[in-house]
Every structure is written in structure tokens, then in C-alpha cells.
Amino acid sequence: MRADRLVSLVLLLRQRGRLSAATLARELEVSTRTVLRDIEALSAAGIPVYAERGRYGGFELLPGFQTELTGLNHDEALALLVAGSRRGAQVFGLGSALASAMLKILDALPEEQRATAAGAVQRLLIDPETDLLSRRQVVEEELPDPVVGEIRRAVFAGHRLRLRYAAVGQEATWRTVDPIGLVTVRQQGYLLATKAGEDRTYRLSRVQAAEELDELAERPERIDLERAWQERSTRFRTGGDQVAVKLRLNPARREQLVRTALAVLSESLEDDGRLVLEVTFQDKRHAEWALWQLATDAQPLAPAWLIHSLQTRATALDNHYNQHL
DNA sequence: TCCGAATCACCCTGGACAAA
DNA sequence: TTTGTCCAGGGTGATTCGGA
Numbered sequence: 001m002r003a004d005r006l007v008s009l010v011l012l013l014r015q016r017g018r019l020s021a022a023t024l025a026r027e028l029e030v031s032t033r034t035v036l037r038d039i040e041a042l043s044a045a046g047i048p049v050y051a052e053r054g055r056y057g058g059f060e061l062l063p064g065f066q067t068e069l070t071g072l073n074h075d076e077a078l079a080l081l082v083a084g085s086r087r088g089a090q091v092f093g094l095g096s097a098l099a100s101a102m103l104k105i106l107d108a109l110p111e112e113q114r115a116t117a118a119g120a121v122q123r124l125l126i127d128p129e130t131d132l133l134s135r136r137q138v139v140e141e142e143l144p145d146p147v148v149g150e151i152r153r154a155v156f157a158g159h160r161l162r163l164r165y166a167a168v169g170q171e172a173t174w175r176t177v178d179p180i181g182l183v184t185v186r187q188q189g190y191l192l193a194t195k196a197g198e199d200r201t202y203r204l205s206r207v208q209a210a211e212e213l214d215e216l217a218e219r220p221e222r223i224d225l226e227r228a229w230q231e232r233s234t235r236f237r238t239g240g241d242q243v244a245v246k247l248r249l250n251p252a253r254r255e256q257l258v259r260t261a262l263a264v265l266s267e268s269l270e271d272d273g274r275l276v277l278e279v280t281f282q283d284k285r286h287a288e289w290a291l292w293q294l295a296t297d298a299q300p301l302a303p304a305w306l307i308h309s310l311q312t313r314a315t316a317l318d319n320h321y322n323q324h325l
Numbered sequence: 326t327c328c329g330a331a332t333c334a335c336c337c338t339g340g341a342c343a344a345a
Numbered sequence: 346t347t348t349g350t351c352c353a354g355g356g357t358g359a360t361t362c363g364g365a
Contacts, residue, residue, distance in 0.1 A: 020336065031349050036337075057336050057357070 005030070009038050010047060013061045020058040147210050151191060154212035155179045158219055161193070164209040165202055167282070172208050178217035181225045192228060194218065201232055242280045243287050245306060249275045250297035257298070260290045276301070288313075 005028055012027055013019060021039075025032040039059055042049050049061055154161040161179050166172035177193040177200060189204035197218075242262060249257060254275060258264060261279040268276050281287035288309055291298050300307045 022336085032336095033350075034348060036339090037348085040338095051337055052357090059337090 006038055006042060009035070010042065010049075010061070013049065013059060018052060018058040018060040024059065147207055148189070148204060150210040150212055151179070151204070151207065152182065154210070154217075155182055155191070157212065158217050160213040160215045160217045161191075162211040162213055163191075163202065163207055166206050166208060170285075176213070177202075178219060180219055180228065183225065183229050192225070192232065199232060242282060243284055243303070243306075244278060244280050245287050245291070245300060246276070246278045246302040247291065248299040248301060249277055249294070251275050253294050253297040257290065257294060260286075260293070 008028060009024060012024060019027075021032040021035045024035045028035065039049055039051075047061070049059055051057070051059055151161060151163075153159075159179075160176055162174060162176050164172050164174050175195060177191075177195045180192040180194065182204075183190045183192060191202040191204060191207070193200050193202065244265065248270070251273065254277075257277070257279065260281075262282060263280045265278040265280060267278075270276055281290055284305075287306055291300055291306065291310055292313060300310060
């Protein structure tokens with residue numbers, strides 16, 4: 001009930017400009033004290049309502065706020081639009097109602113924001129059917145807002161993006177990409193882009209810095225983001241220089257391994273409580289690095305070159321300490 | 326007639342308390 | 346928890362009034 005009244009209060013102020021607490025109380029059929037509390041609640045919630053004292057005084061919304069019918073800013077409206085993805089509508093059986101609501105939200109946006117918001121919906125994909133890594137959900141470190149904000153702006157504006165990106169096991173480097181869209185899969189965010197015409201997928205949590213460039217990105221006029229995502233997922237799991245590694249693992253380190261591996265192909269539990277997993281890594285270097293991090297908690301079973309490589313490393317380290325300590 | 330101070334009316338602010 | 350009532354305090358604009 002109170003939420004309804006707060007909305008009514010904002011709409012009254014929007015439609016009729018400055019109104020005294022007594023007038024608002026009459027309109028809303030509550031006491032002036034209640035109106036004052038509601039005004040306080042609105043202010044606390046960030047609604048730019050201010051008081052003008054004295055004769056002919058009253059409450060008023062900031063003029064800029066009045067231009068937006070719903071009081072939603074661009075990002076808020078966009079969030080609602082994206083949240084209303086077709087899967088959500090299917091799941092909840094609210095397809096037509098959702099479509100109508102989305103139209104209203106679009107309609108409520110200022111003229112100059114409508115086109116970008118509608119376009120932006122085609123550039124965001126929430127929880128597609130295919131999980132790129134085919135593995136359990138892991139909670140990523142949150143990306144700093146300014147970085148993700150910069151990426152989002154470039155994606156929506158169709159501008160090129162300069163990223164400082166740290167691939168697994170590698171130093172972060174700067175690269176310029178043409179963004180296509182953003183995808184979230186179980187709380188993990190990805191940027192779909194092309195670099196020099198080749199498809200690239202970047203995990204947002206590995207982006208250290210981003211700069212929107214003042215150049216238009218090369219991007220298809222229309223793109224089915226979900227389809228593009230599925231194609232890349234398939235390619236990602238099966239192609240490239242990826243290497244498959246079989247290893248025995250201390251269960252306590254499973255999460256760490258899963259966080260760095262591309263995909264878990266198989267998993268079984270041995271009698272002694274240790275896990276045997278078959279996982280894929282981006283390349284040889286990635287596999288070596290990941291296994292080395294796990295130290296004695298992981299025992300590589302295959303391929304042979306990896307076992308040999310880790311033995312060589314361990315021997316070199318052993319020699320180093322024997323000589324210098 | 327003009328100007329400045331005093332007064333009035335209207336309104337917001339905030340706290341306390343009680344009732345639903 | 347929400348709402349209504351009461352109260353004291355303070356800000357602002359309009360009006361009134363007296364002196365120059």
C-alpha cells in the first residue's frame with residue numbers, strides 16, 4: 001500500500017509541479033505527517049524531491065527529473081529490458097505482459113535514448129542455454145564498476161574498445177577489439193568481440209582496464225547473439241590448441257583447478273578419496289602453469305610431455321635450493 | 326511616496342506518543 | 346510497522362505601519 005502511495009506521490013508532483021503537504025495529503029487521503037514521511041522516504045531513495053518553504057511553498061521534483069516519465073534512468077530501464085529476456089518470459093509464462101511492459105519502458109525513455117536502448121537489448125545476453133566452460137558455477141571476483149561501465153558503453157555505442165586483458169597464466173597486455181555483445185552465464189560475464197576480423201571471447205573478470213575509443217567498431221548490422229554464443233562455445237570446447245590433461249587431485253583443490261581450467265570433461269572419485277579428472281586447458285603453457293600451482297596436491301597422469309615438463313621444473317627447483325641454501 | 330521594521334500567514338522539520 | 350495527532354521551532358513571502 002505504501003509503495004503505491006509513494007508512486008502516486010511522485011506522479012502527482014510530476015504532473016502538477018509544486019504541491020504543499022496539505023494538498024498532497026488531501027489527494028492521497030492521508031495526513032500531512034504521513035505525506036512528510038513519504039517525502040522523506042522518497043528523498044532517501046534518491047528521488048530528487050525538494051521543499052520550498054514559505055507562502056506558496058511546497059514540494060517539488062527537480063526539473064530534470066520530470067522529463068523522464070517513469071523516473072527510470074537509462075541504465076535502470078535497460079536493466080529491466082534485458083531482464084525481460086525471452087527465456088524469462090517463457091519460464092514465467094508472462095510473454096505478452098512482459099512485451100507490453102517492455103514497450104512501455106521503451107516508450108518512457110527520452111527520445112534520444114530509445115534507439116540505443118532498443119539496440120542495446122540485442123547486445124546483451126543473459127544466461128544462454130550453453131555454458132561456455134561446461135562446468136560448475138564459480139563466483140568470480142567482481143569487476144570494478146568503472147571498467148565494466150566503460151565496456152558496456154562501448155558495446156552499446158558500437159565503438160572500438162581498448163582492453164588491458166590478462167589471459168590465464170599470462171601477463172596483462174593491451175589490445176584493441178571490436179565489441180559485439182555482452183553475455184552473462186551464471187554470474188560470469190563475457191565480452192564477445194572480434195580482433196582483426198577474428199572472433200574473440202574475453203572473460204570480464206580478467207579485464208584490468210578498458211577505454212572506449214572514438215572509432216566505430218566493425219560489427220554486423222544485425223546479429224543473433226545467442227547463436228553466436230553457441231557457435232563460439234562449441235568451437236571453444238573442441239578446437240584450437242587446447243590440451244586435455246588427466247590428473248589425480250586432492251579434492252580440497254578442486255575449486256582452484258576448476259577455476260582455471262577451460263572445461264571438465266570427466267570426473268570420478270577413487271577409493272582413497274582423491275579425484276581423477278580429465279580437464280582441458282587453453283594450451284600447453286596454461287596446463288603447465290595450472291598444474292604447477294597445485295604442487296603436490298595434483299598428480300598428472302597424462303599426457304607424458306606434461307609429466308616430463310613438471311618433473312624437469314621440480315628437479316631444477318630442487319637443484320637451485322640445494323646449491324643456494 | 327518611499328523605505329525599513331514588525332507582524333502575519335503559510336509551510337516545512339523533527340520529535341514524542343498512541344493506536345491499529 | 347505504519348499511520349495519525351500534537352507540539353515547538355524555524356524559514357519565507359506578503360502585508361501593515363510609522364517615520365523620513
